[in-house]
Amino acid sequence: MSTTPVKVAVTGAAGQICYSLLFRIASGALLGDTPVELRLLEITPALPRLEGVVMELEDCAFANLAGVQIGDDPEKVFDGANLVMLVGAMPRKEGMDRSDLLSANGKIFTGQGKALNKVAASDVKVLVTGNPANTNALIAMDNAKDIPRERFSALTRLDHNRAKSQLASKLGVGVGSVTNMTIWGNHSNTQYPDLYNAKVDGKNAFAQINDQDWYENEYIPTVAKRGGAVIAARGASSAASAANATVEAMHDWALGTPAGDWVSMSVVSDGSYGVPEGLISSFPVTCANGSYSIVQGLEINDFGKQKIAASVAELQTEQNAVRELGLI
Ligand code: NAD
Ligand code: LMR
Helix, strand or coil: CCCCCEEEEEECCCHHHHHHHHHHHHCCCCCCCCCCEEEEEEHHHHHHHHHHHHHHHHHHHCEEEEEEEECCCHHHHHHCCEEECCCCCCCCCCCCCHHHHHHHHHHHHHHHHHHHHCCCCCCCCEEEECCHHHHHHHHHHCCCCHHHHHEEEEHHHHHHHHHHHHHHHHHHHHHHHEEECCEEECCCCCCEEEECEEEEEEEEHHHHHHHHHHHHHHHHHHCCCCCHHHHHHHCCCHHHHHHHHHHHHHHHHHCCCCCCCCCEEEECCCCCCHHHCEEEEHHHEEECCEEHHHEECCCCHHHHHHHHHHHHHHHHHHHHHHHCCCCC
């Protein structure tokens, strides 16, 4: 166990995801017994509310919370940060697509990318949860030219967890039986949850279902549109499950994925599986020693190829839109 606190910076710290996320980080769900120092960024009007959240963090008396700093200046809050979770962004409302948030949220990530480039620790890892997560991560990465591109990722772990849970429920097994799940593409309605390469109790998942109609017309839409279903039911976008996924994604990136399994992370494409180089798209990855590797050699059938191509086309449209907005 390291005794030097890891500096964990989180944005949108007074928002609803962080009301769950910060307490999970501070309680050890992210790094176990390693002490953490929280660096919390908010916009100026939200700082009084954030002070209330900090009071509650103090009142939990978490043994491994080595300190909390708050502020509205990214260059101060990100100074020396090792792990950065960019959550702060507007959520969509019912009837909107996540990409409708691009012009409102995209510009947040130019300034934050530049600030990270200037002041973050040399080993920084940046995980973007704020929507549209993939393209926001692309903006942050593009504005932080001195940080290796492999240090940026966007959250598709919530989709990954949804895909596992829906499959387990269909087959009447525990979620722990489901491994090797992959979300390909964008964190959006076009994402492709891949049952052809997933396993249940070590055996091919699709073969155990063997129902293309259910797969195409029920399973994929349920997983892909789950965020919208939560908004319709709750009147607000997912928060606790998003916080859980954010913690799990950063935990695995920093500490490694279990042997024999992989997770879904949106990372910069190196051209694997025909995804154009430079886009931030979701892939199956394994993590070890603080780095991820895209799992190679999976067989993608024609159906899968079409689904991935459609999601990638959407990512390219978003990339063009932020280029036109002058954000990259
Ligand atoms: P929220 O509105 O409750 O909180 C967002 C917070 O961000 C607010 O407190 C706001 O003041 C703050 N903020 C805005 N601009 C900021 C800036 N420039 N710097 C720092 N903080 C800033 O929203 P939420 O429910 O916590 O959701 C946050 C984001 O996460 C949304 O964009 C939402 O769509 C997204 N989200 C993503 C996933 C995913 O799986 N990728 C899942 C759920 C939600
Ligand atoms: C989700 O998937 O729950 C989030 O991206 C929130 C949303 O807008 O759907």
